[in-house]
Structures are given as C-alpha cells and as structure tokens.
Amino acid sequence: MQLPAEFITKYQALLGDQAAAFLAAFDEPVEKGFRVNPNKPVTSAMQAKMTDPIAYSKIGYYGKVNGNALEHLAGAVYSQEPSAMTVGEVARPELNERVLDLCAAPGGKTTHLLSYLKQTGLLVTNEINPKRVTALGDNVERYGARNAVITNETPAHLAKAFPHFFDRILVDAPCSGEGMFRKDPDAMQYWNVDYPAECAARQREILTETVKMMRPGGHLIYSTCTFAPEEDEQMIAWLLKTYPDFELEPIEKVAGMVDAKPEWADGNPELKKAARLFPHLMRGEGHFIAKLVYRGADKVKDLRTVRDSLKPSERQLWTQAQQQLNVPELPNLALQVHGDQLYGVPEMMPVTRRLKVFRPGIQLGTFKKKRFEPSYALALASDDLALPKVAITSAQWQKYVHGETFDLDQAGQNGFTVLTCAGLPVGFGKVVKRTVKNFFPKGLRFLATDDNTSL
Numbered sequence: 088m089q090l091p092a093e094f095i096t097k098y099q100a101l102l103g104d105q106a107a108a109f110l111a112a113f114d115e116p117v118e119k120g121f122r123v124n125p126n127k128p129v130t131s132a133m134q135a136k137m138t139d140p141i142a143y144s145k146i147g148y149y150g151k152v153n154g155n156a157l158e159h160l161a162g163a164v165y166s167q168e169p170s171a172m173t174v175g176e177v178a179r180p181e182l183n184e185r186v187l188d189l190c191a192a193p194g195g196k197t198t199h200l201l202s203y204l205k206q207t208g209l210l211v212t213n214e215i216n217p218k219r220v221t222a223l224g225d226n227v228e229r230y231g232a233r234n235a236v237i238t239n240e241t242p243a244h245l246a247k248a249f250p251h252f253f254d255r256i257l258v259d260a261p262c263s264g265e266g267m268f269r270k271d272p273d274a275m276q277y278w279n280v281d282y283p284a285e286c287a288a289r290q291r292e293i294l295t296e297t298v299k300m301m302r303p304g305g306h307l308i309y310s311t312c313t314f315a316p317e318e319d320e321q322m323i324a325w326l327l328k329t330y331p332d333f334e335l336e337p338i339e340k341v342a343g344m345v346d347a348k349p350e351w352a353d354g355n356p357e358l359k360k361a362a363r364l365f366p367h368l369m370r371g372e373g374h375f376i377a378k379l380v381y382r383g384a385d386k387v388k389d390l391r392t393v394r395d396s397l398k399p400s401e402r403q404l405w406t407q408a409q410q411q412l413n414v415p416e417l418p419n420l421a422l423q424v425h426g427d428q429l430y431g432v433p434e435m436m437p438v439t440r441r442l443k444v445f446r447p448g449i450q451l452g453t454f455k456k457k458r459f460e461p462s463y464a465l466a467l468a469s470d471d472l473a474l475p476k477v478a479i480t481s482a483q484w485q486k487y488v489h490g491e492t493f494d495l496d497q498a499g500q501n502g503f504t505v506l507t508c509a510g511l512p513v514g515f516g517k518v519v520k521r522t523v524k525n526f527f528p529k530g531l532r533f534l535a536t537d538d539n540t541s542l
C-alpha cells in the first residue's frame with residue numbers, strides 16, 4: 088500500500104525499531120470480525136461460524152458475515168472490525184445505567200452497548216450527521232432495542248439538555264482514521280501532516296461539552312481509530328490537565344494490546360493505563376482507548392422524565408390493539424404519539440425541548456383510521472415479550488422479505504402475528520387461516536436466494 092511519505096517519516100520517528108513491522112502491516116489482509124447479540128437465539132448457521140473467538144470479547148469472533156443474511160437482518164449478529172470491539176468491552180455498561188453514545192453512527196459501539204444493557208436503563212445514541220443517522224436507526228431497530236433514544240444533535244446542544252446526567256459516556260471520536268487505511272484506502276485522501284492537529288481541535292471541543300454531561304462517579308470512555316498521538320495520548324493528557332476531576336482507570340491489556348505511551352504526550356505515567364492496539368501486534372486494524380472516572384462534585388438536578396401522552400381515542404385504540412395482539416404492558420416505557428406513530432419512550436428519558444430527535448424510542452405502530460397497525464420494530468424487539476408468534480421456514484422467510492403473500496404449513500391463529508425464523512423474530516404478518524399477508528417494510532424488501540442470504 089502506498090502510504091503518504093510524511094506518515095511514514097512520522098511513525099519511523101515515533102516507533103523506532105518497531106516502525107518497519109508497523110508499516111509492513113498495512114500490506115497484510117484486513118481482519119474481519121462479527122459480534123453475536125447475546126439477547127437473541129444462536130442459529131445453526133451462526134454456530135458454524137463461531138469458531139475463532141476474540142480473546143477480549145465473549146461475544147466477538149473473527150470472520151465475515153453477510154449483511155443480507157437472516158441473522159444480520161434480525162439483529163442476531165453485527166459485523167465489526169475486531170479491534171473496534173475492545174471499545175464496547177471497555178465501555179461495558181451496568182444494567183439500568185443512563186448511557187450516552189455521543190458519536191454513534193453507524194452503530195457498531197451502540198449495538199455493543201445495547202447487548203450489555205439488556206433492555207434496561209437508557210441509551211441516548213447520537214449522530215451529528217443527518218445522512219448517517221438513518222443507518223444508526225436501522226441498526227438500533229434490528230437489535231430490537233426498547234431502551235434507546237436516537238438524537239441528531241451537536242454535543243453543545245446535548246450538554247444543555249443533559250446537565251451532569253449520564254453515568255457513562257462513550258466518545259468514539261471523529262478522527263484522522265489512520266487505522267482505517269488498510270480497510271479503506273480512500274480514507275488516506277484526507278490525510279496530511281496537519282490533519283491530526285485539526286481533528287484534535289474538534290475532539291477538544293467535543294470533550295469540553297462531554298464533561299458537562301458527566302454524573303459524578305460516572306465513566307467516560309474515549310476512543311479513536313487513529314495512531315496519531317495528538318488525538319490519543321495528547322488528548323487525554325490535555326483532558327487530565329484541564330479537568331483534574333478525571334482519573335484514568337487501567338485497561339487490561341490482552342491479545343497484543345499495549346500500554347499507551349506517556350512519552351508521546353507530556354510524560355504523565357498515568358497515561359499507560361490507556362490502551363493502544365497496533366496492527367503489527369494484534370489481529371485488528373488499530374485503536375486507542377482510554378477509560379476515565381469523573382470525580383466531580385457537581386450538584387445533579389432531578390430532571391423531569393417523560394410521561395404517557397395519549398389522547399383518550401388513541402388510548403382506546405392502543406388498549407384494543409393490546410388485547411387483540413395480546414401485547415403485554417410494556418415494561419419501563421412511556422407511550423407518546425408523534426403524528427400517527429405511537430412510540431414507547433424509555434421512562435428514564437428526561438423531558439427535552441428543542442432537541443433534534445430522530446427517534447424518541449421504540450416505534451410501536453401506526454394509528455390508522457379506526458385501528459392500530461403494529462410496527463416492524465415491535466416485532467424485532469419481541470424476543471422476551473409474549474406476543475403471538477408463528478415459526479416459518481427459511482423458504483417462507485425468503486418470500487416474506489421479498490414482500491410476497493405466502494401460506495403457512497398449518498392454519499394459525501388469525502390476526503397480526505410475529506413471524507419467527509430459526510427462532511428469530513423477523514417481522515409481523517397478518518394471518519388469515521393459512522395465508523400470511525405481508526407486513527415486511529416496503530423499503531427493506533429484496534429478492535432473496537439461498538446464495539445471497541447465506542450467513
């Protein structure tokens with residue numbers, strides 16, 4: 088690979104006798120990986136691929152998965168570069184926490200966090216770029232999250248809405264992306280010798296706003312996919328100097344990870360607690376990760392949290408739908424209507440004004456004239472809900488994702504029913520005797536074959 092000459096000179100000076108091995112790694116093949124969603128069943132096709140486990144993640148494996156496969160579309164697997172998986176492991180939230188993923192699209196780390204929150208607490212997952220937020224929405228929906236709010240905001244606006252609110256914040260910062268060069272050589276076109284310093288200026292702005300959202304005792308996880316010391320050790324050194332209420336916590340170094348390098352910043356030996364992942368030392372593209380605890384003593388305001396906001400007629404339709412669909416009371420959600428859409432908003436979510444919210448919670452369905460139509464998102468989030476379900480074969484699933492009406496092998500219970508394939512909820516169908524009317528979202532339909540959908 089033709090790396091920029093100034094990049095080579097810079098890392099020769101920084102890495103000394105390790106530089107040759109580091110630079111040679113750019114000519115090695117890209118390492119692929121995938122994560123299994125621990126909140127969904129494991130299919131036999133997944134089992135067959137789960138042969139090369141990643142040492143630092145109980146849910147991560149080396150290997151490649153197909154984005155059109157049942158398991159991916161149903162949120163049972165997520166394709167993720169192996170070194171990026173260290174971030175979700177280091178950030179691992181506790182149940183019931185209030186978590187912010189500040190720079191989240193397309194959702195690799197967000198889906199990792201969701202795996203560990205297990206439908207509890209609140210995940211506010213934010214993407215500043217309106218073009219990238221849609222992919223984040225799709226991945227959160229596939230993962231079946233009932234505890235996520237998706238925003239499309241600047242860090243400064245979020246900081247006003249969530250003063251000292253979050254127990255855990257992940258800043259997977261926009262960076263110079265040097266760890267992406269091997270996977271995506273186009274990433275090199277933005278690189279010049281000044282680019283890391285430009286990225287660092289933006290990262291300092293992001294972190295300045297992040298500090299305002301930290302709850303005392305909470306954790307900040309900062310990561311990049313670049314090797315540039317300006318954006319890694321020097322960023323953490325700056326944070327520790329500017330905000331002495333932060334302390335680094337040690338990250339266990341496994342499978343080739345190494346201590347971060349104090350000598351690449353201000354020499355503060357504490358910086359060794361952060362981790363570096365280099366492609367010549369481990370199986371992955373490269374990352375930097377630091378975990379900090381916030382010891383500030385800020386007064387935490389009790390923010391008013393969301394409440395149900397249904398008109399009596401909407402309440403009546405929803406109650407009817409609950410009876411017909413056999414939908415249980417949904418745990419930890421406030422019911423809110425936006426236009427003709429009913430959402431379940433995580434009840435730990437504060438009332439916010441003037442925030443650009445892409446999705447206020449899980450979309451439960453649509454109010455039609457005198458009836459309620461349940462949503463695709465509700466079906467995908469129904470693993471642990473007692474909704475009516477019927478199992479379909481993979482041949483029937485291929486018809487379903489193509490938008491066809493198909494017949495069940497035996498007559499089922501009439502009405503809206505969650506279809507499951509290999510144990511995974513895949514969407515709603517409306518059963519009339521043996522026939523299944525198709526409710527797979529029109530925008531997601533495709534011509535599925537054994538070849539293009541095998542995991």
Ligand SMILES: C[S@@+](CC[C@H](N)C(=O)[O-])C[C@H]1O[C@@H](n2cnc3c(N)ncnc32)[C@H](O)[C@@H]1O
Nearest residue numbers: 190191192193194195196215216242259260261
């Ligand atoms: C490294 S990527 C995030 C990858 C994501 N965490 C994942 O695991 O899939 C960084 C993200 O930060 C966003 N971003 C760019 N400028 C930003 C800013 N000033 N504040 C917050 N986010 C920003 C980018 O649009 C990009 O989606």
